Amino acid sequence: MATLILVRHGRSTANTAGVLAGRTPGVTLDDRGAGQAAALPGRLAGVPLALAVTSPLQRCRETLAPLLTARPGLALHTEERISECDYGDWSGRKLAELADEPLMDVVQHHPSAAAFPGGESMRAMQSRAVDAVRDWNARVAAEHGDDAAYVMCSHGDIIKALVADALGLHLDLFQRLHVDPCSVTAIRYTRTRPFLVRLGDTGDFGALAPRDGAGGTAGYADGGAAQVGGGAGAP
Incomplete structure (x- = not known):
């Protein structure tokens, strides 16, 4: 079939502000995120890529820009179905504030039942993203062969939902999965099953170190709650 290289966008201004960006316009990479994006061509230097696919949101386009500059012949396609989850009325709000919302408990522990007010359900988010990947897998295999690889830049919850599908996880x-900004996740699809060959690889193990002596690690809120939207990664 094909090998899918999933890249979460680099750290954004919303990540560092502790805001759930969703589809709010005008969210860009911060300085660290721009540096992460600049390093991406070197990290993928040994991988032939058939094409690139991006979420329509600006932070994803900015993340792939250095890779496209380094590979002038690499075609870029925009795919609406891998856009960020539509968080509806939650979009643009502080994550610390959202932690007190009754719905957050459902998002954390029973996300298949979670639907954001004025937005979409997490179940619908996963379904559209999985459909998009299946369609792109078929296209890449048909046009470039079963051994081809392609890169897709998307968002934390989208990538986690795609990994769950590949692993057969409900x-x-x-929410037990985590992908840092500009991390690389790779799934090799075959006729009978997918293989997860990389998960959230940044090459930086700083995120494993305790934060401020508090015992937690970057990307995980106190008490083990997952950060909706994916978090800001290592400080």
């Missing part, structure tokens, strides 16, 4: 377990 969506209710997807």
